């Protein structure tokens with residue numbers, strides 16, 4: 001099978017946190033080729049590394065990123081070189097929250113900027129609307145959260161932008177009144193009549209669950225067979241690593257190590273690295289105890305926000321205030337778009353200090369729910 005990348009308009013620019021000399025960012029501009037891997041109808045078989053040969057993931061920073069994707073209970077306090085316990089870490093949090101104030105405490109400031117404007121709300125799913133749990137299949141959102149989101153969507157255009165597949169996140173949220181972008185924004189269902197895509201081959205007309213005509217924007221459609229093959233290979237190659245779980249999110253695949261013994265993290269990282277080695281058109285990003293394999297195209301959650309604003313007729317308008325709430329590294333692309341466009345507000349969900357482009361913060365999904373309810377009350381009052 002010959003996958004041509006020429007029809008994929010969003011061309012790579014995004015630097016990937018990978019060993020570029022091995023995965024080869026620039027080689028992705030070359031026609032699709034495989035090194036040591038066969039891409040065919042059957043399972044892809046990768047030569048397995050001998051146990052103990054884990055140098056790649058040690059040297060390319062994957063392991064460091066994996067460890068930092070979930071802070072340890074005790075932590076070395078940078079600049080002071082001693083271990084701190086949770087009380088002392090509260091001090092770190094307090095000084096961080098001065099830079100990224102609580103969106104709840106800053107509610108007046110937020111609504112004063114939103115006065116006479118239309119808010120457009122963008123919500124991440126895992127860790128934002130649902131608590132982080134061990135089993136990704138059990139990350140359900142509470143009924144209270146669902147009704148907060150439903151009530152908000154009555155007043156404010158609301159979209160979910162998730163790393164999960166669009167179908168999966170729709171199944172979990174279950175609200176027809178929202179817009180959904182799955183696979184980190186690589187699968188967007190939006191109303192017809194908005195912006196025509198710069199690349200019409202990425203956009204098709206279809207119908208949603210209610211039979212309404214919608215546009216489906218899928219800039220990585222050509223990667224579908226490749227992601228499917230990589231997914232099956234990852235399942236096969238990680239099957240002996242206890243606790244490993246691989247998910248197929250249509251345009252990306254997630255390899256979870258939350259339930260893998262920490263001593264086996266180098267093994268799982270090396271395993272993913274070896275598979276990726278055969279696919280220079282794919283890249284790796286890090287989430288919360290998850291390694292995510294996705295197409296090397298210039299598309300991310302930030303681009304998805306811009307696309308949705310356009311599709312909803314809300315871009316280039318001074319009377320729109322976009323707000324994006326998310327907890328993960330992949331949400332940073334969206335925070336960056338809003339910050340750099342001086343357009344709206346990014347809100348990071350985190351109970352620990354993190355480097356972020358978000359303006360405000362919320363500690364956890366329960367604070368997200370409170371914030372959404374505050375917005376609903378405010379909108380209801382201002383509409384009376």
Ligand SMILES: O=P(O)(O)OC[C@H]1O[C@H](O[C@H]2O[C@H](CO)[C@@H](O)[C@H](O)[C@H]2O)[C@H](O)[C@@H](O)[C@@H]1O
Pocket residue numbers: 124125126127131132133134135136137139161162163164247249254256258287288289290292328330
């Ligand atoms: O963009 P998101 O909606 O935040 O999706 C990001 C990833 O979320 C899921 O994994 C995370 O949540 C799981 C359930 O709480 C947790 O077990 C896992 O450790 C987290 O990484 C989802 O399963 C991934 O596929 C998404 O990419």
